[in-house]
Amino acid sequence: MASSFAERFGGEPAVVASAPGRVNLIGEHTDYNEGWVLPLALPQRTVVHMCPRAGVTVRVASTAYPDELETYAVGGERRRGGRIDYVQGATAVACGAGFAVGGFDALVSSTVPVGAGLSSSAALTVGLLRALRHAFELALDDVALAHLARQVETDFIGAQIGIMDQMAVSLASTDEALLLDCRSLETALVALPPAVDLVVIDSGVRHAHADGAYNQRRQECAAACEQLGLPALRDVTPALRERVDRLPPVLARRVRHVLSENPVTLVAAALF
Numbered sequence: 001m002a003s004s005f006a007e008r009f010g011g012e013p014a015v016v017a018s019a020p021g022r023v024n025l026i027g028e029h030t031d032y033n034e035g036w037v038l039p040l041a042l043p044q045r046t047v048v049h050m051c052p053r054a055g056v057t058v059r060v061a062s063t064a065y066p067d068e069l070e071t072y073a074v075g076g077e078r079r080r081g082g083r084i085d086y087v088q089g090a091t092a093v094a095c096g097a098g099f100a101v102g103g104f105d106a107l108v109s110s111t112v113p114v115g116a117g118l119s120s121s122a123a124l125t126v127g128l129l130r131a132l133r134h135a136f137e138l139a140l141d142d143v144a145l146a147h148l149a150r151q152v153e154t155d156f157i158g159a160q161i162g163i164m165d166q167m168a169v170s171l172a173s174t175d176e177a178l179l180l181d182c183r184s185l186e187t188a189l190v191a192l193p194p195a196v197d198l199v200v201i202d203s204g205v206r207h208a209h210a211d212g213a214y215n216q217r218r219q220e221c222a223a224a225c226e227q228l229g230l231p232a233l234r235d236v237t238p239a240l241r242e243r244v245d246r247l248p249p250v251l252a253r254r255v256r257h258v259l260s261e262n263p264v265t266l267v268a269a270a271l272f
Contacts, residue, residue: 009105013049017130021112022168027265031162034183034232035262039168046110046123048131053103063109089156090128115206122165125149146170179269224251233258
Protein backbone atom coordinates (compact mmCIF):
# COMPACT_ATOMS: atom_id res chain seq x y z
CA MET A 1 0.00 0.00 0.00
CA ALA A 2 2.80 2.48 0.82
CA SER A 3 4.50 1.83 -2.52
CA SER A 4 1.14 2.11 -4.32
CA PHE A 5 0.55 5.43 -2.57
CA ALA A 6 3.94 6.71 -3.74
CA GLU A 7 3.23 5.59 -7.30
CA ARG A 8 -0.07 7.48 -7.39
CA PHE A 9 0.80 10.60 -5.42
CA GLY A 10 4.59 10.91 -5.56
CA GLY A 11 5.20 10.81 -1.82
CA GLU A 12 4.80 8.79 1.35
CA PRO A 13 1.62 8.59 3.43
CA ALA A 14 1.74 10.49 6.70
CA VAL A 15 -1.09 8.51 8.29
CA VAL A 16 -2.35 4.94 8.10
CA ALA A 17 -5.73 4.18 9.67
CA SER A 18 -8.19 1.33 9.38
CA ALA A 19 -11.59 0.08 10.53
CA PRO A 20 -13.22 -3.37 10.43
CA GLY A 21 -16.44 -4.61 8.94
CA ARG A 22 -19.01 -5.98 11.35
CA VAL A 23 -21.56 -8.76 11.62
CA ASN A 24 -24.58 -8.49 13.90
CA LEU A 25 -25.05 -11.57 16.06
CA ILE A 26 -28.58 -10.65 17.07
CA GLY A 27 -30.76 -7.55 17.34
CA GLU A 28 -32.00 -6.91 13.80
CA HIS A 29 -33.81 -3.67 12.90
CA THR A 30 -33.74 -2.68 16.55
CA ASP A 31 -31.06 0.01 16.40
CA TYR A 32 -33.15 2.72 14.74
CA ASN A 33 -36.00 1.70 17.05
CA GLU A 34 -33.78 2.58 20.04
CA GLY A 35 -33.40 -1.03 21.16
CA TRP A 36 -30.45 -3.34 21.84
CA VAL A 37 -28.00 -4.91 19.40
CA LEU A 38 -25.05 -7.30 19.70
CA PRO A 39 -22.58 -6.81 16.82
CA LEU A 40 -19.04 -8.14 16.45
CA ALA A 41 -16.10 -6.75 14.45
CA LEU A 42 -14.73 -8.82 11.56
CA PRO A 43 -11.08 -9.52 10.68
CA GLN A 44 -11.68 -7.92 7.28
CA ARG A 45 -10.77 -4.23 7.30
CA THR A 46 -10.72 -1.08 5.24
CA VAL A 47 -7.32 0.64 5.28
CA VAL A 48 -6.73 4.32 4.48
CA HIS A 49 -3.29 5.73 3.66
CA MET A 50 -3.41 9.54 3.79
CA CYS A 51 -1.19 12.58 3.47
CA PRO A 52 -2.36 16.18 3.98
CA ARG A 53 -1.67 18.60 1.14
CA ALA A 54 -1.74 22.39 0.77
CA GLY A 55 -5.06 23.92 -0.19
CA VAL A 56 -8.45 22.24 -0.25
CA THR A 57 -8.09 19.75 -3.10
CA VAL A 58 -8.71 16.10 -2.20
CA ARG A 59 -7.39 13.30 -4.41
CA VAL A 60 -8.66 9.78 -3.71
CA ALA A 61 -7.62 6.48 -5.26
CA SER A 62 -8.63 2.90 -4.51
CA THR A 63 -6.73 -0.32 -5.04
CA ALA A 64 -10.01 -1.79 -6.28
CA TYR A 65 -9.97 0.66 -9.22
CA PRO A 66 -6.25 1.18 -10.00
CA ASP A 67 -6.85 3.34 -13.08
CA GLU A 68 -9.19 5.82 -11.40
CA LEU A 69 -8.39 8.97 -9.46
CA GLU A 70 -11.23 11.14 -8.15
CA THR A 71 -10.90 14.70 -6.96
CA TYR A 72 -13.02 17.32 -5.22
CA ALA A 73 -12.56 20.40 -3.05
CA VAL A 74 -13.23 20.51 0.68
CA GLY A 75 -16.18 22.84 1.07
CA GLY A 76 -17.51 22.00 -2.39
CA GLU A 77 -18.77 18.49 -1.69
CA ARG A 78 -21.75 17.30 -3.72
CA ARG A 79 -23.17 13.84 -4.22
CA ARG A 80 -22.05 11.96 -7.33
CA GLY A 81 -23.70 8.61 -6.68
CA GLY A 82 -20.50 6.59 -6.11
CA ARG A 83 -18.14 5.50 -3.34
CA ILE A 84 -16.42 8.91 -3.46
CA ASP A 85 -19.54 10.25 -1.77
CA TYR A 86 -18.46 8.61 1.49
CA VAL A 87 -15.15 10.48 1.34
CA GLN A 88 -16.93 13.72 0.49
CA GLY A 89 -19.41 13.05 3.27
CA ALA A 90 -16.61 12.56 5.79
CA THR A 91 -15.05 15.95 5.07
CA ALA A 92 -18.45 17.65 4.81
CA VAL A 93 -19.69 16.48 8.22
CA ALA A 94 -16.31 17.09 9.88
CA CYS A 95 -16.24 20.68 8.63
CA GLY A 96 -19.92 21.07 9.52
CA ALA A 97 -19.07 20.05 13.09
CA GLY A 98 -16.48 22.83 13.28
CA PHE A 99 -13.32 20.83 12.60
CA ALA A 100 -10.60 22.28 10.37
CA VAL A 101 -9.95 19.83 7.52
CA GLY A 102 -7.85 20.70 4.49
CA GLY A 103 -6.89 18.94 1.31
CA PHE A 104 -5.26 15.53 1.25
CA ASP A 105 -4.30 12.54 -0.83
CA ALA A 106 -5.80 9.19 0.16
CA LEU A 107 -5.46 5.61 -1.02
CA VAL A 108 -8.16 3.19 0.11
CA SER A 109 -7.92 -0.59 0.21
CA SER A 110 -10.50 -2.97 1.65
CA THR A 111 -11.15 -6.64 2.25
CA VAL A 112 -14.69 -5.96 3.54
CA PRO A 113 -17.17 -7.26 0.93
CA VAL A 114 -19.32 -4.50 -0.53
CA GLY A 115 -23.09 -4.97 -0.43
CA ALA A 116 -22.99 -8.10 1.73
CA GLY A 117 -24.51 -6.53 4.84
CA LEU A 118 -21.15 -6.36 6.65
CA SER A 119 -21.00 -2.57 7.00
CA SER A 120 -18.47 -1.84 4.28
CA SER A 121 -19.68 1.77 4.22
CA ALA A 122 -19.22 2.15 8.00
CA ALA A 123 -15.74 0.62 7.74
CA LEU A 124 -14.92 3.16 5.03
CA THR A 125 -16.30 6.20 6.83
CA VAL A 126 -14.86 5.29 10.24
CA GLY A 127 -11.50 4.47 8.61
CA LEU A 128 -11.53 7.80 6.77
CA LEU A 129 -12.47 9.76 9.89
CA ARG A 130 -9.75 7.99 11.88
CA ALA A 131 -7.25 9.03 9.22
CA LEU A 132 -8.56 12.60 9.26
CA ARG A 133 -8.41 12.62 13.07
CA HIS A 134 -4.68 11.86 12.96
CA ALA A 135 -3.83 13.89 9.87
CA PHE A 136 -5.53 17.10 11.07
CA GLU A 137 -5.34 16.53 14.86
CA LEU A 138 -9.11 16.50 15.36
CA ALA A 139 -10.32 16.28 18.97
CA LEU A 140 -12.61 13.28 18.44
CA ASP A 141 -13.06 10.30 20.74
CA ASP A 142 -14.31 7.00 19.31
CA VAL A 143 -17.96 7.61 20.19
CA ALA A 144 -18.01 11.12 18.72
CA LEU A 145 -16.29 9.73 15.63
CA ALA A 146 -19.02 7.09 15.30
CA HIS A 147 -21.67 9.83 15.42
CA LEU A 148 -19.94 11.74 12.62
CA ALA A 149 -19.67 8.55 10.58
CA ARG A 150 -23.41 8.03 10.98
CA GLN A 151 -24.02 11.61 9.83
CA VAL A 152 -22.18 10.81 6.61
CA GLU A 153 -24.82 8.18 5.86
CA THR A 154 -27.89 10.06 7.10
CA ASP A 155 -27.10 13.64 6.06
CA PHE A 156 -24.94 13.18 2.96
CA ILE A 157 -25.74 9.75 1.51
CA GLY A 158 -29.42 9.79 2.49
CA ALA A 159 -29.64 6.45 4.31
CA GLN A 160 -31.77 6.78 7.44
CA ILE A 161 -29.82 4.26 9.50
CA GLY A 162 -29.37 3.76 13.22
CA ILE A 163 -26.10 4.08 15.11
CA MET A 164 -25.24 0.35 15.37
CA ASP A 165 -22.86 -0.01 12.43
CA GLN A 166 -20.66 2.94 13.28
CA MET A 167 -20.53 2.17 17.01
CA ALA A 168 -19.66 -1.47 16.29
CA VAL A 169 -16.97 -0.58 13.78
CA SER A 170 -15.55 2.02 16.15
CA LEU A 171 -15.72 0.09 19.45
CA ALA A 172 -16.11 -3.68 18.94
CA SER A 173 -13.34 -6.22 18.37
CA THR A 174 -13.09 -9.63 16.75
CA ASP A 175 -13.28 -11.49 20.07
CA GLU A 176 -15.61 -9.19 22.02
CA ALA A 177 -19.11 -8.37 20.84
CA LEU A 178 -20.59 -4.98 21.66
CA LEU A 179 -23.87 -4.96 23.58
CA LEU A 180 -25.22 -1.54 22.67
CA ASP A 181 -28.25 0.23 24.05
CA CYS A 182 -29.16 2.37 21.04
CA ARG A 183 -31.12 4.85 23.18
CA SER A 184 -28.66 5.62 25.95
CA LEU A 185 -25.57 4.52 23.96
CA GLU A 186 -24.44 2.55 27.00
CA THR A 187 -22.11 -0.24 25.91
CA ALA A 188 -20.68 -3.42 27.32
CA LEU A 189 -18.09 -5.66 25.73
CA VAL A 190 -19.13 -9.31 25.73
CA ALA A 191 -16.29 -11.80 25.32
CA LEU A 192 -17.01 -14.73 23.05
CA PRO A 193 -16.15 -18.20 24.40
CA PRO A 194 -12.73 -19.28 23.04
CA ALA A 195 -14.25 -22.45 21.58
CA VAL A 196 -16.71 -20.52 19.40
CA ASP A 197 -15.96 -20.24 15.68
CA LEU A 198 -18.10 -17.73 13.85
CA VAL A 199 -19.12 -18.51 10.26
CA VAL A 200 -20.58 -15.75 8.09
CA ILE A 201 -22.36 -16.99 4.97
CA ASP A 202 -22.96 -14.71 1.98
CA SER A 203 -26.56 -15.10 0.83
CA GLY A 204 -25.78 -13.46 -2.50
CA VAL A 205 -28.44 -10.80 -1.93
CA ARG A 206 -26.90 -7.35 -2.38
CA HIS A 207 -27.57 -4.82 0.37
CA ALA A 208 -27.62 -1.01 0.38
CA HIS A 209 -28.85 1.19 3.22
CA ALA A 210 -29.88 3.97 0.88
CA ASP A 211 -32.15 1.79 -1.24
CA GLY A 212 -35.93 1.97 -1.00
CA ALA A 213 -36.51 -1.23 0.99
CA TYR A 214 -34.42 -0.23 4.01
CA ASN A 215 -35.77 3.31 4.24
CA GLN A 216 -39.30 2.00 3.69
CA ARG A 217 -39.00 -0.31 6.70
CA ARG A 218 -37.80 2.56 8.81
CA GLN A 219 -40.73 4.68 7.67
CA GLU A 220 -43.12 1.85 8.58
CA CYS A 221 -41.65 1.69 12.08
CA ALA A 222 -42.03 5.46 12.41
CA ALA A 223 -45.65 5.22 11.25
CA ALA A 224 -46.34 2.54 13.87
CA CYS A 225 -44.85 4.76 16.57
CA GLU A 226 -47.05 7.65 15.48
CA GLN A 227 -50.21 5.55 15.60
CA LEU A 228 -49.30 4.14 19.00
CA GLY A 229 -48.26 7.55 20.36
CA LEU A 230 -44.78 6.33 21.32
CA PRO A 231 -41.34 7.90 20.77
CA ALA A 232 -39.83 4.59 19.58
CA LEU A 233 -40.84 0.95 19.15
CA ARG A 234 -38.54 0.15 22.07
CA ASP A 235 -41.32 1.53 24.26
CA VAL A 236 -43.91 -1.03 23.15
CA THR A 237 -44.88 -3.36 25.99
CA PRO A 238 -46.95 -6.56 26.02
CA ALA A 239 -49.74 -4.53 27.62
CA LEU A 240 -50.15 -2.70 24.30
CA ARG A 241 -50.69 -5.88 22.32
CA GLU A 242 -54.38 -5.19 21.67
CA ARG A 243 -53.56 -1.79 20.19
CA VAL A 244 -50.76 -3.37 18.14
CA ASP A 245 -53.20 -5.95 16.76
CA ARG A 246 -55.42 -3.13 15.48
CA LEU A 247 -52.61 -1.61 13.41
CA PRO A 248 -52.41 -2.25 9.65
CA PRO A 249 -50.89 -5.75 9.19
CA VAL A 250 -47.47 -4.59 7.97
CA LEU A 251 -47.07 -2.11 10.82
CA ALA A 252 -48.20 -4.71 13.35
CA ARG A 253 -45.53 -7.12 12.09
CA ARG A 254 -42.86 -4.46 12.47
CA VAL A 255 -43.91 -3.82 16.06
CA ARG A 256 -44.08 -7.51 17.01
CA HIS A 257 -40.60 -8.07 15.64
CA VAL A 258 -39.06 -5.35 17.80
CA LEU A 259 -41.12 -6.42 20.81
CA SER A 260 -39.68 -9.94 20.62
CA GLU A 261 -36.17 -9.09 19.35
CA ASN A 262 -35.10 -6.79 22.18
CA PRO A 263 -35.46 -9.29 25.07
CA VAL A 264 -33.92 -12.07 22.97
CA THR A 265 -30.87 -9.87 22.34
CA LEU A 266 -30.38 -9.24 26.06
CA VAL A 267 -30.75 -12.97 26.82
CA ALA A 268 -28.21 -13.84 24.12
CA ALA A 269 -25.67 -11.40 25.57
CA ALA A 270 -26.15 -12.85 29.04
CA LEU A 271 -25.57 -16.40 27.76
CA PHE A 272 -22.02 -15.53 26.73
